Amino acid sequence: MRSIKTINKIIVFILCTINIGCIKEKNLYDDELAEKEVISDPEFFYPFINEPIDHTAEITIQVKEGVQLPIQPTAVIPPLKYNKSWLFMLTQDDCKHAAFCYTWAAIHGKPLSKKSFYDLAHLQRNELPSDCYYLGKTLGSTDGAGNEVRFSFGTTLSPEEPWMDKTTTINKKNYGFNGKKGLVWGNVKEMLNFGVGIAFHDVMATDVYDPEDILSHYKIAQDIILNRLKGRGCKMLAEPNGNKTYVEAALNYYSPPIKTLTLQSGGDRIRPFEEGLDLENKLIERVFYNNQDEIIRDIEQELSRPCEERRAVCVGVHGTDTGWVNFLSKLNSIYGQDGDDSMWMPCQEEYYEYNYYRTHGTAEVRYEDEKTVKLIVSLPGQDYFYYPSVTVNLSGIKKESIKQILSDDDVTGLSYANYKNGIMLNIDCRKYLTEHAENFVKRYEANKANTSAKADALYFVNMLKESDKKEELKKRIE
Numbered sequence: 001m002r003s004i005k006t007i008n009k010i011i012v013f014i015l016c017t018i019n020i021g022c023i024k025e026k027n028l029y030d031d032e033l034a035e036k037e038v039i040s041d042p043e044f045f046y047p048f049i050n051e052p053i054d055h056t057a058e059i060t061i062q063v064k065e066g067v068q069l070p071i072q073p074t075a076v077i078p079p080l081k082y083n084k085s086w087l088f089m090l091t092q093d094d095c096k097h098a099a100f101c102y103t104w105a106a107i108h109g110k111p112l113s114k115k116s117f118y119d120l121a122h123l124q125r126n127e128l129p130s131d132c133y134y135l136g137k138t139l140g141s142t143d144g145a146g147n148e149v150r151f152s153f154g155t156t157l158s159p160e161e162p163w164m165d166k167t168t169t170i171n172k173k174n175y176g177f178n179g180k181k182g183l184v185w186g187n188v189k190e191m192l193n194f195g196v197g198i199a200f201h202d203v204m205a206t207d208v209y210d211p212e213d214i215l216s217h218y219k220i221a222q223d224i225i226l227n228r229l230k231g232r233g234c235k236m237l238a239e240p241n242g243n244k245t246y247v248e249a250a251l252n253y254y255s256p257p258i259k260t261l262t263l264q265s266g267g268d269r270i271r272p273f274e275e276g277l278d279l280e281n282k283l284i285e286r287v288f289y290n291n292q293d294e295i296i297r298d299i300e301q302e303l304s305r306p307c308e309e310r311r312a313v314c315v316g317v318h319g320t321d322t323g324w325v326n327f328l329s330k331l332n333s334i335y336g337q338d339g340d341d342s343m344w345m346p347c348q349e350e351y352y353e354y355n356y357y358r359t360h361g362t363a364e365v366r367y368e369d370e371k372t373v374k375l376i377v378s379l380p381g382q383d384y385f386y387y388p389s390v391t392v393n394l395s396g397i398k399k400e401s402i403k404q405i406l407s408d409d410d411v412t413g414l415s416y417a418n419y420k421n422g423i424m425l426n427i428d429c430r431k432y433l434t435e436h437a438e439n440f441v442k443r444y445e446a447n448k449a450n451t452s453a454k455a456d457a458l459y460f461v462n463m464l465k466e467s468d469k470k471e472e473l474k475k476r477i478e
Helices: 002-024 098-107 120-125 185-193 211-228 244-251 292-303 322-334 348-360 433-446 451-461 468-477
Strands: 055-063 086-092 140-142 148-150 154-156 197-199 236-238 260-263 283-285 313-317 362-369 372-379 389-395 402-407 413-419 422-428
Touching: 055 422, 086 098, 086 292, 086 348, 098 185, 098 322, 120 185, 154 236, 197 236, 197 348, 211 244, 236 244, 236 348, 244 260, 260 348, 292 313, 292 322, 348 389, 372 389, 402 413, 433 451, 433 468, 451 468
Parallel strands: 086 154, 086 313, 154 197, 236 260, 260 283
Antiparallel strands: 055 372, 055 402, 140 148, 362 372, 389 422, 413 422
């Protein structure tokens, strides 16, 4: 009897499984499924939670026969990554939907609309506003060694707001291009895949002038962020509405700590080339300009100064639109990869980490033999560090003198080029950089007619150090 019951249970399970499978195969545009909610998550999300805090990169350089190694080569981490001469940072407040479909989309060559909004789910399914257009290029600078480095920025989150949990509705009558109250988590995840930073902003405190109340909500918001972003935490505050109580609460948030802050007023206009610059808990002022022409004038004023005296241009913005798209394109054309290639535009999280490595890290050169030196770069980190990447300037060795460069497993990305009296090396220690690149290759393989997918695949593969795997991935894109 028990045997018959067991068989009957198995039969019921199989029938249920078949029915579920049939439901999944139904056409999303059937009338009975006119209202279909589509979860807008990327198929791959970088596993930030498994990133180590500290890194030690070892790079062995062997020179050609007849080349004399310098007696005392030096290695230093310069003030700005890629040896850029000035710093531009943009933070977008209020968790705006436009951060995805205008700011991020413009930088990465994605569709743009003059009046409509879309989500990742729309992009994945190619269900886009009818007035979509493309810039026909991506926006950024270079790493000084011929590789593109796309602009980045930071967006604030509103983790306690239920609208961040909304999914994207797609049906044959209404594709949902009117815009949401703000970013949904799927859009945030995709932006993080491309290096965008995140920050605390408003929290749902009962009394926003009580630092203890705000502090308790930082902890609530952080728990939500960690849950929704699979362990990716937040270490930055973008002060909302000039309310200094948020700053007071942030400076008392110790576990895990908020480490970098940007203010609407009362902060410092930092000088990146200042010796001994320490950004930990430093209150960095950003400016909400009246228009983009004012920003260009401010940039020109800073560029009229010597590098050592230039202040970073830190910009705050709420909503963005096609005017901001044109502004970012202008930065690319004048100061970026299509211009003089002088600017570095990271999110504030990345710049904080780079400055921390420069302040607390070390770069040491050791002789192995008469033809070989080893560069050892120590990068001690902090909680929620996600950008373990630095530039190191090594004196006395030129690119044309190098026979071979090898690196340990902690180094996943590497490029180098001549710089002054030696070479610059761009070192990336992100643990899953290869897996990340392969994800974008798979995206391209799934839709080879998509030129943007191909550009993304090349972009991430070009970040990798030379290896058989990199060559394999490049061939899959060709």
